[in-house]
Amino acid sequence: MNDQLDFxxxxxxxxxxxxxxxxxxxxxxxxxxxxxxxxLKIPISWFQNKDFLxxxxxxxxxxxxxxxxxxxxxxVEPHSFVHTQIQQLFEKYELEHNLQEIYSETLxxxxxxxxxxxxxxEGFLHAISNRIEMLMKLFRFSHDKVIITYSNCxxxxxxxxxxxxxxxxxxxxxxxxxxxxxLLDLAEDIFRNAFEKLKTARTFESxxxxxxxxxxxxxxxxxxxxxxxxxxxxxxxxxxxxxxxDLSFLYCWYKDIKEENIMEYYLQSIPFFITGKxxxxxxxxxxxKIKSLTELMLDFSSNINQVEDRIxxxxxxxxxxxxxxxxxxxxxSFQTSNIDYTLDFYxxxxxxxxxxxxxxxxxxxxx
Numbered sequence: 348m349n350d351q352l353d354f355x356x357x358x359x360x361x362x363x364x365x366x367x368x369x370x371x372x373x374x375x376x377x378x379x380x381x382x383x384x385x386x387l388k389i390p391i392s393w394f395q396n397k398d399f400l401x402x403x404x405x406x407x408x409x410x411x412x413x414x415x416x417x418x419x420x421x422x423v424e425p426h427s428f429v430h431t432q433i434q435q436l437f438e439k440y441e442l443e444h445n446l447q448e449i450y451s452e453t454l455x456x457x458x459x460x461x462x463x464x465x466x467x468x469e470g471f472l473h474a475i476s477n478r479i480e481m482l483m484k485l486f487r488f489s490h491d492k493v494i495i496t497y498s499n500c501x502x503x504x505x506x507x508x509x510x511x512x513x514x515x516x517x518x519x520x521x522x523x524x525x526x527x528x529x530l531l532d533l534a535e536d537i538f539r540n541a542f543e544k545l546k547t548a549r550t551f552e553s554x555x556x557x558x559x560x561x562x563x564x565x566x567x568x569x570x571x572x573x574x575x576x577x578x579x580x581x582x583x584x585x586x587x588x589x590x591x592x593d594l595s596f597l598y599c600w601y602k603d604i605k606e607e608n609i610m611e612y613y614l615q616s617i618p619f620f621i622t623g624k625x626x627x628x629x630x631x632x633x634x635x636k637i638k639s640l641t642e643l644m645l646d647f648s649s650n651i652n653q654v655e656d657r658i659x660x661x662x663x664x665x666x667x668x669x670x671x672x673x674x675x676x677x678x679x680s681f682q683t684s685n686i687d688y689t690l691d692f693y694x695x696x697x698x699x700x701x702x703x704x705x706x707x708x709x710x711x712x713x714x
Contacts, residue, residue: 372548375408375412375548378548379412380412386587387586387587387710388587394413394418395418397464398419398447398463398465399418399421399463399464400420400423400467400488401469403424403454403468403469404469406432407422408436410433410446411436414445418465421450422450423451423454424451425451425452425453430451433446454468454484454485455477462487462490464489464490465489465492466489466492467493467495468494468495470496472495473497473498473570474563476567478570479575486711489713491712492711493583494711495708495709496706496707497575499570499620499706500569500638501621502704502705502707503645504641505622505701505705506558508644508674508698509538510559512689516686517530519686520686531555534559537690538559538699540694544700545702564645564648564649566643583714584714585710585711586712587710592612592620617629617634621703622701622703632665636663663675673696676692677692677698680692
């Protein structure tokens, strides 16, 4: 059992808990359709009578939507405490016949002689140390497409900053980390207003547990897209991704070979990954500092290091781009040892509304 799975089981966390009312389920349905059709370039009509294998579906909300589009699924969910919830969800929507089986194994343990039209591994590969090896295993189960998510080393910057601010606030306010009520109150004060602007179907409490408090998110969780592309078997290729940075679908002749341009578009999109805003641009020095600072903040927030021993506010003088000035000033404010002043500065600054693009989808397909 990997550390993150142990963390989820011990704390009974559903990392993608969706708000239960109809309004937010409909929102989630529209978001999934947008993901598949507009980002991953897979029309929902494609799913009709397709067999899919999904690892780590949690409570099954995403798998349910895939079955609503006509898919037939086998789910591999090691969180055994949600199996009944999954079955009840499918029964509620009268789709229990589309749910072929639920297994309790992890990806590392699961084996099957079957191959599927689509294999999905969403939201957990970052927690597996041998994820390249596990990606190769996913390919073995598919005769068409594989979809994964990974934690992007650039896009995680502002999420790591939120974790850093929260960890510093806990320390400087001497809050008992076992007191969930106090932790939630603190998170509400710092992040709730910005979180509500996301219009996400996910609950705030789930986000706090899975993002702010998860000790398993470290610098070792991060990847760059080339980490995967360089290991692809010859018969597999990059097909699509989200965020939709790949412009090779646009303004091109249908006979053009788009794979040659993938890394060019990816590198051009790094500023967008960092802030989530198209208009931002950064120098190569700023990008390098962002990457290293992201790693330091993640490890600090997971109690692996002390950032003060590794970086000082003066190191951030390389930050000259407008959206990064407040990051530099935030680090300076921590030196006042007045945490209330620092938190007020953070909440009033533009960076409190920056989320970046921490989690990337990649769809691979057979050539």
